[in-house]
Amino acid sequence: MTRKPLIAGNWKMNMDHAEGVSLLQKLAWTLDDANFNYDNAEVAVFPPFTDIRSVQTLVEGDKLNIVYGGQDLSDKDSGAYTGDISGAFLNKLGATYVLVGHSERRTIHGETDAICADKVQAAYRHGLTPVLCVGEGLEIREAGTHVDFTLEQLRGSIEGLSSEQAETLVVAYEPVWAIGTGKVATSADAQEMSAAIRAEIEKLYSADVAEKVRVLYGGSVKAASAPEILGEADVDGVLVGGASLDAEEFANIARFD
Numbered sequence: 552m553t554r555k556p557l558i559a560g561n562w563k564m565n566m567d568h569a570e571g572v573s574l575l576q577k578l579a580w581t582l583d584d585a586n587f588n589y590d591n592a593e594v595a596v597f598p599p600f601t602d603i604r605s606v607q608t609l610v611e612g613d614k615l616n617i618v619y620g621g622q623d624l625s626d627k628d629s630g631a632y633t634g635d636i637s638g639a640f641l642n643k644l645g646a647t648y649v650l651v652g653h654s655e656r657r658t659i660h661g662e663t664d665a666i667c668a669d670k671v672q673a674a675y676r677h678g679l680t681p682v683l684c685v686g687e688g689l690e691i692r693e694a695g696t697h698v699d700f701t702l703e704q705l706r707g708s709i710e711g712l713s714s715e716q717a718e719t720l721v722v723a724y725e726p727v728w729a730i731g732t733g734k735v736a737t738s739a740d741a742q743e744m745s746a747a748i749r750a751e752i753e754k755l756y757s758a759d760v761a762e763k764v765r766v767l768y769g770g771s772v773k774a775a776s777a778p779e780i781l782g783e784a785d786v787d788g789v790l791v792g793g794a795s796l797d798a799e800e801f802a803n804i805a806r807f808d
């Protein structure tokens with residue numbers, strides 16, 4: 552089976568809603584000018600929560616082929632959780648995806664695998680597809696235990712996931728040492744971990760489920776590095792931070808073919 556590549560842009564806490572809308576407009580124009588074939592790859596953006604309503608208005612009003620999602624969600628559905636955002640809110644605003652367990656959430660906000668597993672469940676409860684982020688820090692990479700570490704993170708973050716849910720899961724392998732540092736893992740590194748993640752999914756579920764799960768690579772991806780990484784057999788897309796803030800660069804990443 553062929554897995555449709557997902558080219559995802561994580562805007563993090565950058566730009567206000569007007570700048571976000573203008574970036575999205577420019578991205579859509581750039582892709583249209585290049586006759587981008589949306590059958591070749593799915594293009595997604597992850598704006599800050601406060602931009603999402605504006606993004607929805609633009610996507611729906613201009614019938615853009617671009618989908619969007621939240622950068623995080625609460626593991627709860629509603630109630631006295633000041634400052635949190637429910638998956639129900641994201642769903643109501645037309646979101647398709649939601650990031651779970653980005654390394655910045657794990658490090659800065661202390662999100663554990665167990666919290667991530669609850670958030671993955673919350674995403675599915677509200678009709679959102681989680682993009683679960685996993686990946687090792689520099690010390691673990693240097694110690695050579697990166698595969699074991701990342702697979703443990705994966706298992707802990709999908710605890711309780713049913714086989715039916717697992718089929719649509721997206722996993723983003725993001726080595727922490729490569730995020731925002733300009734250091735890109737080699738395409739062989741990306742393939743090694745993507746294949747290990749797929750093999751683990753096969754072990755936990757089935758070969759059929761493992762064939763369907765999309766595994767992305769993230770970490771300082773640019774238009775120049777994307778084609779080689781995306782050429783790897785088990786890499787089904789990229790999660791892009793910094794370079795997604797430049798419409799032309801991000802459009803060129805999406806046009807990797």
Ligand code: PEP
Nearest residue numbers: 730731769770771792793
């Ligand atoms: C990210 O934040 O998910 C990311 C991969 O960032 P960058 O591309 O800037 O390394």
